[in-house]
Amino acid sequence: MLKQKTEELRAKESKQSPESGTGARIDPATELPRPDETTAEAEAAVETPAGGATEIDQLKAERDQLLDRLARMQAEFENARKRAEREKGEFRDHATGSVVEQFLPVLDHFELALKSAGTVEQLRSGVSLIVKQMEEVLEKMQVRAIPAVGEAFDPRVHEAMGTVERDDVPDQHVAEEIRRGYKIRERLLRPALVRVAHNSRQVDE
Numbered sequence: 001m002l003k004q005k006t007e008e009l010r011a012k013e014s015k016q017s018p019e020s021g022t023g024a025r026i027d028p029a030t031e032l033p034r035p036d037e038t039t040a041e042a043e044a045a046v047e048t049p050a051g052g053a054t055e056i057d058q059l060k061a062e063r064d065q066l067l068d069r070l071a072r073m074q075a076e077f078e079n080a081r082k083r084a085e086r087e088k089g090e091f092r093d094h095a096t097g098s099v100v101e102q103f104l105p106v107l108d109h110f111e112l113a114l115k116s117a118g119t120v121e122q123l124r125s126g127v128s129l130i131v132k133q134m135e136e137v138l139e140k141m142q143v144r145a146i147p148a149v150g151e152a153f154d155p156r157v158h159e160a161m162g163t164v165e166r167d168d169v170p171d172q173h174v175a176e177e178i179r180r181g182y183k184i185r186e187r188l189l190r191p192a193l194v195r196v197a198h199n200s201r202q203v204d205e
Helices: 002-015 035-047 055-115 120-140 200-204
Strands: 143-145 158-165 174-179 182-184 187-190 192-198
Touching: 055 120, 120 143, 158 174
Parallel strands: 158 192
Antiparallel strands: 143 182, 174 192, 182 187
16 A cells, blocks of 8 residues: 555656756746847837837937028028128118219319419309309208307307407307308207307406
8 A cells, every 4th residue: 555655656756847846837938038138129129119210310300400490591691681781882872972963063163163264353253153052052951051150159069269359249159260060950060160259348347
């Protein structure tokens, strides 16, 4: 009886797998992959995401698009700046031409006066007419002379070159005009150079 149980026990041991100390067998379908195979598959998944293009390639493409747009904007700005400078120059030339055109007849009359063989009085009369013509041209351009002689000294439009003793002119009034001053509308072009009267009699009184 004991011998029979011993044989049965040996038969059971012979049926167990020699690779498993517990007798349980590993199913090949559930066997875990080796560590190197798992790492390679993970790296492949990172390097080749879904969509066919990597994230780095997309960022490079966006960068190239932004650089191209920036270059185009810089070119457009440079063209606009050059166009504005060209238009400004053309406007300045047009304005200058309009002014010069009005003074050409005055220059013609000066040349005729120099070529004339008249007397001094005739020459003086001709120059006076030319000056009057020039004043008319300036008036059309809204340029007017600043009143000086006999006016109260105004440092905003008069520049004093000294004082003179005068009893016939009120004190601190313009006695002499050295160079005429001009305004264009209300803007001062240049002040009048004047000498200011110092009336001792009026000061003493």
